[in-house]
Amino acid sequence: MADTPPEQGSTGKPFHRLLLTGAAGNLGRQLRGALAAWADIVRVSDIASLGEVAVHEEASVVDLADEHAVHTLLEGVDAVIHLGGISVDAPFNDLLEANIRGLYNLYSVAQKQGVKRIVYASSNHAVGFHAVTSVVDIDAPLRPDSLYGVTKCFGESLSRYYFDRFGLETVCLRIGSSFEQPKNPRMLVTYLSYRDFIELVRCSLFTNRVGHAIVYGVSDNPRKWVDNTKVAFLGFRPQDSSAQFEHLFPITAPDSNLDDAAQRFQGGPFALARPMEPQR
Ligand code: NAI
């Protein structure tokens, strides 16, 4: 992997200024430290408080739905790692602001300001209505399992448009379940360790000419529902596996509940949720 990065920082680091949105969240907190080695300046942003700010960091508390604020947020930025937004299913109006309007603001302003690449946190829930008996590759039809999943499909389409029309590159990460450890048996299949998540972001930022790419974010787990063969050029080779956590979820009986959508579909419980009523 790792060819020449798109921009060069003045101190010899690969980038001058990187923007990390969602920096106060679960994955943002994991990634934040790693970025110090990749850029002279890391602009960390969230709608929530960002805590202590390191010397190489600029902190910006911003609602991505605020277009004016997003203009300022993107000034002088070479590349973006976009994790900010609602990360679970939610009422449509909330998703509309954070995941639709917020994403549109990010892309429209990034294009105008000459940002070269965005690494976008999509989700397995963009394809969560594929059956657990199938293996999906990056060309599998979109089958969102929730309104949240629909917003991730919007992000994948929006980023495709901005590449085809303007040449703004994106790697869409269809992240599985990235937490300290799997929380249920399904996550033994969808688990992405924090270490592998950081490596996936590194590959997505530093591989030359990614164009518009989609990649599944899962560790090297014993069972797999996804196939990254077609995106091998990113050089992502997961080091971790959920095998070490299998003892947490012993199989005690044959699965007698296969009618349950949460077990039949890759998206698990997301596939059971009903669209939440709009909040006025
Ligand atoms: P998280 O919910 O912990 O972090 C998301 C962050 O975005 C939060 O800190 C939140 O304050 C911020 N945010 C929400 N609305 C915002 C707005 N309008 N403007 C600015 N910031 C806003 O989620 P996590 O786990 O860190 O996930 C990061 C990204 O990865 C999310 O986009 C999520 O959808 C995606 N993802 C995560 C997975 C996981 O297993 N952790 C799986 C699949 C996708």
Ligand code: 15L
């Ligand atoms: C996601 O997209 C969510 O952001 C995360 O909270 C988990 O629910 C994950 O998917 C999952 O599928 O386990």
